[in-house]
Each structure stands twice: as C-alpha cells, then as structure tokens.
Amino acid sequence: MIAPNLPAELKAALARKAEGLSRNDAAQRADTISRTYRDGGGSGGIRTGADALAYALARMPATYAAVAASLNALAEVNPDFAPRSLLDIGAGPGTATWAASEAFASIDKFTLLDANTALRDLATELAQSHSRFNTMRYESRDARKLLAAAHEADLVVASYVINELSENERAALADAMWAKTRDTLLVVEPGTPAGYARIIDLRARLIDKGAHVIAPCPHDTACPLTKPDWCHFTQRLQRSRAHKHLKAADLPYEDEKFSYVVLSRTPPAQRPVRVLAQPLVTKIAVTAKICAPDGLKTASIPHRDKAAYKRAKKWDWGDAVFSAGNDGPE
Numbered sequence: 001m002i003a004p005n006l007p008a009e010l011k012a013a014l015a016r017k018a019e020g021l022s023r024n025d026a027a028q029r030a031d032t033i034s035r036t037y038r039d040g041g042g043s044g045g046i047r048t049g050a051d052a053l054a055y056a057l058a059r060m061p062a063t064y065a066a067v068a069a070s071l072n073a074l075a076e077v078n079p080d081f082a083p084r085s086l087l088d089i090g091a092g093p094g095t096a097t098w099a100a101s102e103a104f105a106s107i108d109k110f111t112l113l114d115a116n117t118a119l120r121d122l123a124t125e126l127a128q129s130h131s132r133f134n135t136m137r138y139e140s141r142d143a144r145k146l147l148a149a150a151h152e153a154d155l156v157v158a159s160y161v162i163n164e165l166s167e168n169e170r171a172a173l174a175d176a177m178w179a180k181t182r183d184t185l186l187v188v189e190p191g192t193p194a195g196y197a198r199i200i201d202l203r204a205r206l207i208d209k210g211a212h213v214i215a216p217c218p219h220d221t222a223c224p225l226t227k228p229d230w231c232h233f234t235q236r237l238q239r240s241r242a243h244k245h246l247k248a249a250d251l252p253y254e255d256e257k258f259s260y261v262v263l264s265r266t267p268p269a270q271r272p273v274r275v276l277a278q279p280l281v282t283k284i285a286v287t288a289k290i291c292a293p294d295g296l297k298t299a300s301i302p303h304r305d306k307a308a309y310k311r312a313k314k315w316d317w318g319d320a321v322f323s324a325g326n327d328g329p330e
Helices: 008-018 023-038 049-077 095-103 117-127 143-149 167-179 193-207 241-246 306-312
Strands: 085-089 109-113 137-139 153-159 181-190 212-215 233-238 253-264 273-275 285-292 295-302
Touching: 008 049, 008 117, 023 049, 049 095, 049 117, 049 153, 049 181, 049 212, 049 233, 049 253, 085 095, 095 109, 095 153, 109 143, 117 137, 143 167, 153 167, 167 181, 167 193, 181 193, 193 212, 193 253, 285 306, 295 306
Parallel strands: 085 109, 085 153, 109 137, 153 181
Antiparallel strands: 181 253, 212 253, 233 253, 273 285, 285 295
C-alpha cells in the first residue's frame, strides 16, 4: 500500500521549481484554473509554465492521494497484479504516473499522453528527479490521434479527464481506452454526483464489452445506489504551509473526495464487500453501510462478539472487507 502524500522526490522537485515564486501570483493562477474546471472548462486555461506550476502545486497533492487510494484498492483485490507498462491518458503534470510508479515496482515502461504542452514540459522536468522515468515517453498533440497510435499497456489510467468531455466524446474515449488496455483500466473522477454518473456510465459501457469490476464494486451488476445517494470516497492528505496558502485554507489537512472504477479483462479471484460510508461505532455495535455481491446491506457487529467488534472498529470509509464471517452483514 502506498501513502497518500507525494513522494519525497516529487516534493523536492516541486520545491525547487517553486523557489522564488510569488505565492500570491501562484494562488491567483491556481484559483483561476480551479474556477475554470468548476465551470466545466478544461486544461486550456493552462498556457504557460507559471500556470502549469501553480496548477501542480495546488492540485497534485489531492489528485495523487485519490489515485493512490484507487491503486491501493486495486492491489488489495488483485495482489498478484504486476504490470510492466503504464499508459497515462490526460497525464497533465504526471500525477498518476508518479502514483503508479510507487504502487508497482514492476512497471518499466511509462507512456503519458496530454495535449497541453505546458503541463507536458513540467511533467518532463519533474520526472528528471526519478531514475525510473529515464525511459518515459510523453506525447503531446491531438489527444484522439495520440491514443489511437499508442501501444497497448498492462495498466491504463485516466484521472480527472473525462469530466472535460461531452457525452459522445466520453463514450468514444471509453472505447478507445479499453482497446488499449491489455489487463487493467483505472478511471478516477471528482467525488461529486456528476463525477459518479460519468464513472457509472463508463462502467456500464465497458462491462457490456466484457470488462470485469475489480474495485470498488464487489459485482459486475448495476450499481444499487439510488439518488440522491452516490458512490464516492474520501482520502485525507496533509497540507504544507505553502499548500495552505495556495488554497487559502486554514486546516492542516485536505479531504479529497473522488469516485473511481477499476476494470479488468479477467474477473477477480475474490469479491470483498466495500464500506460505503464512515461506520458508526458505539459501545453496543459497529454499524456500517456496505456494498456486497448481492447488493446494499447494513453490517451490524455487536459488542458481545468481541473479536469481530474489534476488527470492525478499524473499518474505514472505502475499505474492502474480505472475509465477512461474524463481521458480515445482517
């Protein structure tokens, strides 16, 4: 399992890039870029090296944390997965590539695709601080042509990408990504109702094409959640002083909400249930909302079953529970 905070090499590389940077200017740039994203825009507002750096300083920590959590979920369910190649679609400053390199020491071929040249240049410079990226290829031109020409990869990742596309474009991208997936595809989106809806649409489309869900769902059937509920998770990460300034935040931590799906060409050997919300722990019982292979359930672990209760007290939002036994749903 990898930690949610940026690797030391990446932190150091970003710190070097930020030397002499006006924090106020960077904060203004980051705020403008964030508002563009919230309004449905994409990375087109990132035009310069200063824009790219401001974006990376503000968003890389949270994006990395969400991708790391998703990759941890993949590794939990499929511990034998050892990809040799990575295809990072809409790679931006290379956040998902860094997370994948931490999660899987087996990867020796890194290919990144993004149309934004400012983000590509930053990603390439940051990657120079890590010897594993010596063979990294970062292609930057028309995204559709890049993906069509790309080689298949064992692990394909698209993080915070499909929100920038229309419905028809998302469908086409889903098909194209799956075509390039030799084994496993991870897609991560913001943990909003809209982000969840995009994940669910992609999930259903690719299941129809033969994909199997590895995480977070313990099944390949339709999502049992109904509106206004939606499936999302949260990952806490620590904020540095500079990060707090960029985000105009007071708290020393940030909780990144995200939705994700991991799809594979091979069905998983195990189907753990998934904790869908923070469990309620009382002196009487641990009560948790979970998604099981046969749908939504409420797990109630009574205090009188001391061993099971002790285990259940450690459950967290997003956790996989592999062997229910006495800890299981009632």
